[in-house]
Amino acid sequence: MSNVHSPLLEPGRIGALELRNRIIMAPMGSNFAEADGRCGERIQAYYEARAKGGAALLTMGVVSIAYPSGTSSPYQVGISNDDYIPGLTEMARRAHKHGAKIAAQLQHAGKTAMCDLAEGRPVWVPSLPPKPSTSMMGALTKEELTSFASTIGRHKPQFRVLDKGDIEQLIEWYAAAAARAQAAGFDGIELHAGHTYLVAGFLSPYYNQRDDEYGGSLENRARLMVEMIRGVKARVGAGFPVWVRLDGEELRSKGGITLPDAVGAARLAVEAGAVAVSMSAYATFTTGVAFTEAPTVHEPGRLMDYATEVRKAVSVPVIAAGRISPQMAAEAIAAGRFDFVAMARKLLADPELPRKLVQGRARDVRPCNYCYVCISEIFLNSRIKCPVNAELGHEAEAGITPAAAQRHVLVIGGGPAGMEAARVAATRGHRVTLVERSERLGGALAFAALGYAGNAPLLDNLVHQVRELPIDVQLATAADAALVGRLKPDAVVVASGARRGTGGLAGAGLAHVWTCDELQRQITLEDAGGTARIGLPPADAAAGAAKTLGKRVVVIGGGMVGLELADYLLAHDRTVTVLEPTDKAGRELSIALRWRVMDAVEQRGSIQRSATVREITPTEVVWADAEGKEQRTGADSVLIAREATPDTGVAELLKDCGVPLHLAGDCRGVEQIEGAIRDGFRVGCEV
Numbered sequence: 001m002s003n004v005h006s007p008l009l010e011p012g013r014i015g016a017l018e019l020r021n022r023i024i025m026a027p028m029g030s031n032f033a034e035a036d037g038r039c040g041e042r043i044q045a046y047y048e049a050r051a052k053g054g055a056a057l058l059t060m061g062v063v064s065i066a067y068p069s070g071t072s073s074p075y076q077v078g079i080s081n082d083d084y085i086p087g088l089t090e091m092a093r094r095a096h097k098h099g100a101k102i103a104a105q106l107q108h109a110g111k112t113a114m115c116d117l118a119e120g121r122p123v124w125v126p127s128l129p130p131k132p133s134t135s136m137m138g139a140l141t142k143e144e145l146t147s148f149a150s151t152i153g154r155h156k157p158q159f160r161v162l163d164k165g166d167i168e169q170l171i172e173w174y175a176a177a178a179a180r181a182q183a184a185g186f187d188g189i190e191l192h193a194g195h196t197y198l199v200a201g202f203l204s205p206y207y208n209q210r211d212d213e214y215g216g217s218l219e220n221r222a223r224l225m226v227e228m229i230r231g232v233k234a235r236v237g238a239g240f241p242v243w244v245r246l247d248g249e250e251l252r253s254k255g256g257i258t259l260p261d262a263v264g265a266a267r268l269a270v271e272a273g274a275v276a277v278s279m280s281a282y283a284t285f286t287t288g289v290a291f292t293e294a295p296t297v298h299e300p301g302r303l304m305d306y307a308t309e310v311r312k313a314v315s316v317p318v319i320a321a322g323r324i325s326p327q328m329a330a331e332a333i334a335a336g337r338f339d340f341v342a343m344a345r346k347l348l349a350d351p352e353l354p355r356k357l358v359q360g361r362a363r364d365v366r367p368c369n370y371c372y373v374c375i376s377e378i379f380l381n382s383r384i385k386c387p388v389n390a391e392l393g394h395e396a397e398a399g400i401t402p403a404a405a406q407r408h409v410l411v412i413g414g415g416p417a418g419m420e421a422a423r424v425a426a427t428r429g430h431r432v433t434l435v436e437r438s439e440r441l442g443g444a445l446a447f448a449a450l451g452y453a454g455n456a457p458l459l460d461n462l463v464h465q466v467r468e469l470p471i472d473v474q475l476a477t478a479a480d481a482a483l484v485g486r487l488k489p490d491a492v493v494v495a496s497g498a499r500r501g502t503g504g505l506a507g508a509g510l511a512h513v514w515t516c517d518e519l520q521r522q523i524t525l526e527d528a529g530g531t532a533r534i535g536l537p538p539a540d541a542a543a544g545a546a547k548t549l550g551k552r553v554v555v556i557g558g559g560m561v562g563l564e565l566a567d568y569l570l571a572h573d574r575t576v577t578v579l580e581p582t583d584k585a586g587r588e589l590s591i592a593l594r595w596r597v598m599d600a601v602e603q604r605g606s607i608q609r610s611a612t613v614r615e616i617t618p619t620e621v622v623w624a625d626a627e628g629k630e631q632r633t634g635a636d637s638v639l640i641a642r643e644a645t646p647d648t649g650v651a652e653l654l655k656d657c658g659v660p661l662h663l664a665g666d667c668r669g670v671e672q673i674e675g676a677i678r679d680g681f682r683v684g685c686e687v
């Protein structure tokens, strides 16, 4: 079957490795291993789901060659002695069972070996690293700082600059680790030579200040990598596929790795026996926004050129990564820009992505919304999770199973929780009626898609799935006891969302003041009168919202909603001041996205923290700063984006309706998309 994704679905080859298509699961630390680094059921089931979903090759991220030394997270996979082989063997068997291949990305974290720092061991470095200069920690909440600090410990960092004996030891560890992976049935080895870990530290002119044969020229800086490839190949045999992952550039570090450096390093790696080159990039944390520049890049395809340039210089397959959509990848592969795409976040969001593309079901793919929760969890040393995929990390559990008996399920609320509950219940075979009081599906997600464009494909996917399944959708339908009496469901799911009101602010009733609920009602067309009031063209409600707000906007509340709206409005030519009552903005955003959005807002607008609003007047917002000093900010429009509270109205109304009620999403407790999808999925499985 030919489709737009065909070039991506063609078989390919990396050395002796035959791959069923061009989609590789990118290496990702998941923190899903057991506390002693073994591969237990959780991590095996996690990878198996991606094998079953159709990826050609799974790259098991950051497998630690010197475990527990040299690890960057608390639940990494170890491969430093033979006790790890049984778990890895089972892992490989489960990947192969579904026709996927599996490789281990071997790693020593070097200067970012958190576990060494925590336990007071010296961290291994090419030379003493420059002092980190970063402003990023100030944005973290107290709880996040505590979580971060708990694994780093309180020891003053000590450094061990590698001598020749250490280098020999390191190469021996890598070779032994590769042999164990091979013994366990793994199909290949990726040497992690990127992301400022130990090998990348040697490659980087910024971090490597040595004056021996391992420092200075590119050839010298690449010597460790080259010796490692040779050492590993000597142990596993010439035919066993070994490749490297490199940074195409070290962003935000003056004097760091450049693209010509990366091309040179790739050539040297291939000369030493690498059968492929995987291209990534790294941005030094001089500021939090670096986190979303590389490797977990925000701009789609921004890192692709690195792969293209390397491919011109080497004769082996090149793997590209970095928010590359299937279509972009298919076009780039067809154009000869690279050979394989490594997908990370997309396969967390939907492990079945490759299979759905093969089946021509691209619209069924649950899209990553680029909320950075996964990578922020790694930053906090926690196990990864994915707000759009409730099953991530729970693959060993039953998941969606056919219902024992078909029941009629009434879902009230067409927001993300309601749509997910309806999807899951209908997939299980229940008869589902979904009622929504407005004229559109989406609820708070439609609103969230306005503030953060990453949410729009998720909205589209949920609506598409609800429309495709045999779900009876009734719009502009209010839920009450009479409706329940008429439909006679066996179970009711209440997913009525949250309220975002005025919080009793003086002046909130003025014509130029908006609550988030009012804005949402425009977007979902629930409030026809309101639409007329701001003169929105209904088909273009989202864009219209920005058009109708005045030039100078004050946003009251600098949580997730306030910041995302501010970012959106700034991009639509508004002047924006955010007034946040506490000293931390963007709390509900993942750390990485918080850094990004805060940076965007602060570049063009302003965030005033510890700002207490006293009054809204027809022309100004009057507020007190941290010292209690009165301030006045001129405003043509005011948006009140204060904390949301669960909307329990429907649950109250129906509590005596005689049918079991299941609450899901914000009406149970406000936890945004993550809570909505998690609850919707759970309730859909329970009913």
Ligand SMILES: Cc1cc2nc3c(=O)[nH]c(=O)nc-3n(C[C@H](O)[C@H](O)[C@H](O)COP(=O)(O)O)c2cc1C
Pocket (backbone or CB within 6 Å): 026, 027, 028, 029, 030, 061, 062, 105, 192, 194, 195, 245, 280, 295, 296, 297, 321, 322, 323, 324, 342, 343, 344, 345, 346, 374, 375, 378, 384
């Ligand atoms: C949760 C998470 C963990 C990651 N861990 C690793 C890792 O262990 N090794 C690595 O080389 N890259 C790691 N990366 C980077 C990815 O491999 C990939 O290059 C990056 O996420 C960009 O691809 P994407 O847009 O498909 O997510 C990680 C990314 C994520 C999201």
